[in-house]
Amino acid sequence: MTKPATDTTSATMENNAREVGSTPERHVPNLTPEFRRDAPKGATTEAIDLSKETPCFQLNALNLHYGSNHALCDVSMMIPHKRITAFIGPSGCGKSSLLRCLNRMNDLIDIAQISGEILLDGQDIYSKNVDVPELRRRIGMVFQKPNPFPKSIYENVAYGLRIQGVRRKSVIDETVERSLRHAALWDEVKDRLKSPAMELSGGQQQRLVIARAIAIEPEVILLDEPCSALDPIATAKVEELMMQLKENYTLVIVTHNMQQAARVGDYCAFMYMGELIEYDTAEVMFQKPSKKQTEDYITGRFG
Amino acid sequence: MLKQWYKSGSPYIWLNAGAIAISMIMVVGLIGLIAVRGLSHFWPAAVIETTYTVPDEEPVRLLGTVRRSETVTATVVREAGFYVPEDQMIVTRHLLQLGNRDITSRDFAWYIGDHMGEWTYPENALVLERMTWGNFYGYLEAILEDGEVVAEGEAAWDELYERVARAVDLRQQILQIERYDIGGIAYQQEQIRLAQRRLELRGEDTPEAMAELEEQHAALQEEYEELDLHRNDLRRQMDRDSVRAETAEGRTVTIAMSDIVRAARPNVMSFGEKIGHYVDSFKEFVFDYPREANTEGGIFPAIFGTVLMVIVMSIIVTPVGVLAAIYLREYARQGPFTRLIRICVNNLAGVPSIVFGVFGLGFFVYFLGGAIDDQFFQAAQPAPTFGRPGLFWASLTLALLTLPVVIVATEEGLSRIPKSVREGSLALGATKAETIWRTVVPMAAPAMMTGLILAVARAAGEVAPLMLVGVVKLAPNLPMDGNFPYLHLDRSFMHLGFHIYDVGFQSPNVEAARPLVYATALTLVLIIIVLNLTAIAIRNRLREKFKSDSD
Numbered sequence: 001m002t003k004p005a006t007d008t009t010s011a012t013m014e015n016n017a018r019e020v021g022s023t024p025e026r027h028v029p030n031l032t033p034e035f036r037r038d039a040p041k042g043a044t045t046e047a048i049d050l051s052k053e054t055p056c057f058q059l060n061a062l063n064l065h066y067g068s069n070h071a072l073c074d075v076s077m078m079i080p081h082k083r084i085t086a087f088i089g090p091s092g093c094g095k096s097s098l099l100r101c102l103n104r105m106n107d108l109i110d111i112a113q114i115s116g117e118i119l120l121d122g123q124d125i126y127s128k129n130v131d132v133p134e135l136r137r138r139i140g141m142v143f144q145k146p147n148p149f150p151k152s153i154y155e156n157v158a159y160g161l162r163i164q165g166v167r168r169k170s171v172i173d174e175t176v177e178r179s180l181r182h183a184a185l186w187d188e189v190k191d192r193l194k195s196p197a198m199e200l201s202g203g204q205q206q207r208l209v210i211a212r213a214i215a216i217e218p219e220v221i222l223l224d225e226p227c228s229a230l231d232p233i234a235t236a237k238v239e240e241l242m243m244q245l246k247e248n249y250t251l252v253i254v255t256h257n258m259q260q261a262a263r264v265g266d267y268c269a270f271m272y273m274g275e276l277i278e279y280d281t282a283e284v285m286f287q288k289p290s291k292k293q294t295e296d297y298i299t300g301r302f303g
Numbered sequence: 304m305l306k307q308w309y310k311s312g313s314p315y316i317w318l319n320a321g322a323i324a325i326s327m328i329m330v331v332g333l334i335g336l337i338a339v340r341g342l343s344h345f346w347p348a349a350v351i352e353t354t355y356t357v358p359d360e361e362p363v364r365l366l367g368t369v370r371r372s373e374t375v376t377a378t379v380v381r382e383a384g385f386y387v388p389e390d391q392m393i394v395t396r397h398l399l400q401l402g403n404r405d406i407t408s409r410d411f412a413w414y415i416g417d418h419m420g421e422w423t424y425p426e427n428a429l430v431l432e433r434m435t436w437g438n439f440y441g442y443l444e445a446i447l448e449d450g451e452v453v454a455e456g457e458a459a460w461d462e463l464y465e466r467v468a469r470a471v472d473l474r475q476q477i478l479q480i481e482r483y484d485i486g487g488i489a490y491q492q493e494q495i496r497l498a499q500r501r502l503e504l505r506g507e508d509t510p511e512a513m514a515e516l517e518e519q520h521a522a523l524q525e526e527y528e529e530l531d532l533h534r535n536d537l538r539r540q541m542d543r544d545s546v547r548a549e550t551a552e553g554r555t556v557t558i559a560m561s562d563i564v565r566a567a568r569p570n571v572m573s574f575g576e577k578i579g580h581y582v583d584s585f586k587e588f589v590f591d592y593p594r595e596a597n598t599e600g601g602i603f604p605a606i607f608g609t610v611l612m613v614i615v616m617s618i619i620v621t622p623v624g625v626l627a628a629i630y631l632r633e634y635a636r637q638g639p640f641t642r643l644i645r646i647c648v649n650n651l652a653g654v655p656s657i658v659f660g661v662f663g664l665g666f667f668v669y670f671l672g673g674a675i676d677d678q679f680f681q682a683a684q685p686a687p688t689f690g691r692p693g694l695f696w697a698s699l700t701l702a703l704l705t706l707p708v709v710i711v712a713t714e715e716g717l718s719r720i721p722k723s724v725r726e727g728s729l730a731l732g733a734t735k736a737e738t739i740w741r742t743v744v745p746m747a748a749p750a751m752m753t754g755l756i757l758a759v760a761r762a763a764g765e766v767a768p769l770m771l772v773g774v775v776k777l778a779p780n781l782p783m784d785g786n787f788p789y790l791h792l793d794r795s796f797m798h799l800g801f802h803i804y805d806v807g808f809q810s811p812n813v814e815a816a817r818p819l820v821y822a823t824a825l826t827l828v829l830i831i832i833v834l835n836l837t838a839i840a841i842r843n844r845l846r847e848k849f850k851s852d853s854d
């Protein structure tokens with residue numbers, strides 16, 4: 001299954017057209033998933049095929065301009081449900097920008113102009129009647145730079161719940177602990193939950209914002225270089241977390257670490273200068289990429 | 304070599320250090336000058352006695368305290384009408400406080416040092432602070448009770464202190480009765496009159512209702528008469544004693560004890576006694592009501608009015624300024640219109656404060672206040688309630704005056720909140736409003752406090768607009784008392800800044816008032832410092848709480 005990239009996109013577009021036409025009642029997302037730590041990893045070992053996936057996001061001819069800077073050019077792709085899709089590409093190629101389009105974070109940038117279409121479960125997320133805060137609650141995001149709130153560690157993780165109006169202390173306590181455990185941070189902070197989050201180290205902050213994002217149990221989690229400041233052990237823990245989350249959530253990650261993309265990614269997309277160059281299963285991308293650019297980048301002969 | 308020094312950056316360090324040193328010297332010097340001039344006033348200074356002999360004139364005996372001494376050229380003194388020998392070029396002159404304004408009508412006067420005889424410090428020199436006519440200077444002769452001498456000579460001094468204390472105690476009781484009891488009754492009677500008038504206006508003035516109110520009024524009247532009797536009794540007790548003393552000119556005078564506030568024998572008092580006297584005078588200054596057209600007594604109503612006004616102003620300006628800034632920075636679409644608003648706000652800060660006073664008087668007092676009176680206080684008309692200058696309007700005017708400071712500081716604070724924090728909140732599904740109220744505003748709170756600190760400093764020192772919208776020379780009542788509704792925002796009030804102006808420039812007796820001006824100024828500065836320190840302490844606590852990378 002070594003189709004050229006252009007074929008992939010056209011194929012997914014057909015796929016999408018089918019989906020839009022079909023009944024929209026698929027995928028009632030499980031809002032109260034249980035994190036099964038002992039989940040069998042067998043799921044990933046099955047042969048996977050993009051054309052057989054159920055789409056989560058469907059991007060059609062997406063263009064993004066920051067003023068006169070054309071940051072994303074005609075990106076069309078399908079991001080499958082309950083899989084990990086990894087984005088790779090050189091710095092400044094538009095990976096973060098693409099991620100920010102997926103939960104409408106670019107709305108906040110006045111000069112950002114977007115055209116094309118992004119469908120989430122068949123619904124256009126840029127249509128007028130979308131409840132943006134609700135959309136962002138469903139699509140969690142971990143930013144490239146850790147951005148904890150200047151509050152206590154506990155309050156950082158509890159923030160999303162409080163926004164949703166959860167008052168019960170027992171519920172919040174439990175969620176905070178569970179989220180911190182999943183983000184491999186609990187042991188380090190369990191004795192100082194009330195101390196300011198700003199006093200954590202960069203890597204701890206990175207895990208804290210992951211915990212904060214998963215505390216509200218979104219359907220999709222966008223992770224922008226979640227391991228950039230982590231040591232190998234913490235990285236391994238976060239990767240393990242991602243493998244677990246995949247059971248119930250759709251994950252989209254950006255990473256500069258090829259091994260990581262190969263290890264955790266089911267699918268991998270290579271971007272260059274705002275364009276989607278190649279998009280396929282991670283296996284194909286890292287073993288026999290069809291584009292020379294991709295191969296050069298992956299093997300480090302880039303530039 | 305020089306270039307090396309230049310490059311090392313030390314010239315800039317020296318420049319900065321120099322600028323700070325100059326600022327420090329100015330601040331410390333200013334406060335030091337005010338403090339020395341103001342605080343020395345309460346010290347019981349030695350009383351000198353001397354003979355003053357102008358050539359070709361009868362020698363006179365002087366008794367008083369030296370308030371100031373200076374050396375000037377002879378011409379200046381000659382122009383002032385003093386005799387100085389032709390060949391003399393410079394002259395030393397002394398300002399003596401002689402007191403006894405009721406007898407000699409010149410309680411302060413300059414005397415040429417060369418004409419003075421030897422200075423002596425007589426032991427029986429007496430200084431009396433009086434309710435009227437300022438200080439008395441003389442020699443104690445005797446203490447009288449009901450016109451009979453009870454003590455003379457040295458024994459008279461102990462008797463004097465004791466009986467002054469008794470009189471002061473009685474006066475306190477009388478004041479208590481007048482200010483609180485009788486004042487309260489008058490207030491309640493006025494309320495009854497207003498209630499009657501209200502009934503009349505509504506056409507509900509049935510004879511029964513009116514009679515009931517009339518009855519209440521009569522009961523209060525009875526209470527008043529009882530208090531009046533009691534008061535007169537106290538007055539009589541106070542009038543029992545008197546002091547006989549001789550003035551420097553040799554006249555014997557009798558001063559009623561009821562007229563005496565404090566007695567001192569400065570030339571004999573020990574250091575400890577002087578300290579006691581000092582503390583006593585200082586306490587009176589801070590906690591008592593003014594006397595003698597504000598030139599004597601305390602400044603308590605002015606302190607109270609200043610602080611209360613600043614507090615009311617803060618309560619008004621903070622929410623308004625903060626909300627305006629949040630709207631401008633977070634919600635309004637940035638463009639020419641918001642820029643125009645910002646320019647207007649900044650210009651507002653540059654408008655002379657008296658203009659705010661005029662606006663406050665025209666718009667708040669006459670227009671708004673008049674409308675409020677027409678709506679809610681018809682019974683009191685034609686006397687205005689809110690339609691005249693008062694505490695609320697003064698606070699509102701100052702709130703308007705300090706609004707730009709709060710808006711600018713808050714906007715500054717909001718703009719410094721990193722975008723990433725907002726994004727973090729929004730990404731968790733928070734709406735814009737939730738993000739602002741839960742994250743942005745708490746983080747900007749220290750900046751808001753900074754704005755408030757600046758506003759308080761500006762408001763506490765402002766005088767000009769207040770003269771138009773509520774500050775008076777002498778307010779009969781404090782804006783807060785024991786009568787419902789306790790806080791009377793419609794009342795006019797006294798203010799330290801205006802008090803300084805009034806005492807310093809409007810007083811008939813400039814020399815007597817001068818130390819009070821310094822002492823009042825010092826109080827004002829101290830109050831501003833205390834208000835600021837409080838706000839700064841709150842701000843630091845907030846900063847600690849919302850410590851973020853941006854700080």
Ligand SMILES: Nc1ncnc2c1ncn2[C@@H]1O[C@H](COP(=O)(O)OP(=O)(O)OP(=O)(O)O)[C@@H](O)[C@H]1O
Pocket residue numbers: 066069071089090091092093094095096097098109144
């Ligand atoms: N807020 C913004 N305003 C203007 N231009 C922006 C903004 N954010 C990103 N860009 C531009 O968009 C392009 C893509 O940026 P983006 O952050 O998506 O890159 P990236 O692939 O995430 O790079 P990196 O790996 O370094 O994070 C860059 O040219 C960048 O200058």
Ligand SMILES: [Mg+2]
Pocket residue numbers: 095096097144224
């Ligand atoms: Mg990026």
